[in-house]
Amino acid sequence: GENVEQHPSTLSVQEGDSAVIKCTYSDSASNYFPWYKQELGKRPQLIIDIRSNVGEKKDQRIAVTLNKTAKHFSLHITETQPEDSAVYFCAAPDTGRRALTFGSGTRLQVQP
Amino acid sequence: EADIYQTPRYLVIGTGKKITLECSQTMGHDKMYWYQQDPGMELHLIHYSYGVNSTEKGDLSSESTVSRIRTEHFPLTLESARPSHTSQYLCANSAPGTEEYFGPGTRLTVL
Numbered sequence A: 001g002e003n004v005e006q007h008p009s010t011l012s013v014q015e016g017d018s019a020v021i022k023c024t025y026s027d028s029a030s031n032y033f034p035w036y037k038q039e040l041g042k043r044p045q046l047i048i049d050i051r052s053n054v055g056e057k058k059d060q061r062i063a064v065t066l067n068k069t070a071k072h073f074s075l076h077i078t079e080t081q082p083e084d085s086a087v088y089f090c091a092a093p094d095t096g097r098r099a100l101t102f103g104s105g106t107r108l109q110v111q112p
Numbered sequence B: 001e002a003d004i005y006q007t008p009r010y011l012v013i014g015t016g017k018k019i020t021l022e023c024s025q026t027m028g029h030d031k032m033y034w035y036q037q038d039p040g041m042e043l044h045l046i047h048y049s050y051g052v053n054s055t056e057k058g059d060l061s062s063e064s065t066v067s068r069i070r071t072e073h074f075p076l077t078l079e080s081a082r083p084s085h086t087s088q089y090l091c092a093n094s095a096p097g098t099e100e101y102f103g104p105g106t107r108l109t110v111l
Helices: none
Strands: A004-009 A011-012 A020-026 A031-040 A047-053 A056-059 A062-067 A071-079 A086-094 A101-102 A106-111 B004-007 B010-013 B019-025 B031-037 B044-049 B064-066 B076-078 B086-092 B100-101 B107-111
Touching: A004 A086, A011 A020, A020 A086, A020 A106, A031 B086, A047 A062, A056 B107, A071 A086, A106 B076, B010 B019, B019 B031, B019 B086, B019 B107, B044 B064
Parallel strands: A011 A106, B010 B107
Antiparallel strands: A004 A020, A020 A071, A031 A047, A031 A086, A056 A062, A062 A071, A086 A101, A086 A106, B004 B019, B019 B076, B031 B044, B031 B086, B064 B076, B086 B100, B086 B107
16 A cells, blocks of 8 residues: 655744755655645645646746655745745555555644 | 535544544545544555545554445444544545645534
C-alpha cells in the first residue's frame, strides 16, 4: 500500500512570507497528488492538484511541485495572508485499493 | 445542486446506544468513503465502497459497519456507541482518477 509522510507538522510564518510543506510517497505507480485545506470546523477542501505528467502547477499564490524520481511533492504558498491559516493535507493514491492515502497534516499559522 | 450530504450534523448520545450516520450524494459517483477525524488531526479511513453491494474495511480498526444498497446512500452504523467513538465522521466520494470530495461531517459525542 501507499505510505505518505508530511512535514512539518506545524508551521508559523509572518504575513507576507512564503510557506512550504513537503510530502513523500512510496508507491511509484501513484500518478495523482492532491492538496487539501481544512479550516477550523470545516470539511477538507481541494486547493490544488498535480498529475505525474507535469513537474509544477500554479494557481495564483499557491503552487505544487512534483519530483517523481525522488517521490516527493511540495506545496508552496507565497505572500501568505491570515486567511491561509488552516491545516493542510497532502495525499497520494493507494493504487491497490483505489483510495487516497493522506499525510498527517500541517497546521499553518500566519501571524499578522 | 450536486453535492454530498451528511445527517445529523451533530449528535450527542449515551453509551450503548445504536446509531446510524447518514451519507447521501447527488453526484452519481461510484466510490464512497468514511473517515474518522479528531479536530484538525489525521484523517483515518474506516470504510470504503467501490459501488453498489461493495464494502471494504479501511485502516482504522472500527466497531462500525456500512452498507451500500444504492449508489446514493452509504450509511455508517455503530451497534453500541462508546466514549472512544467521540469524533468527527466525514463521508466522501470520488469519480475515477479524481480527488475525493468531502461532506460537511457529523460531530459525534458519546457520553
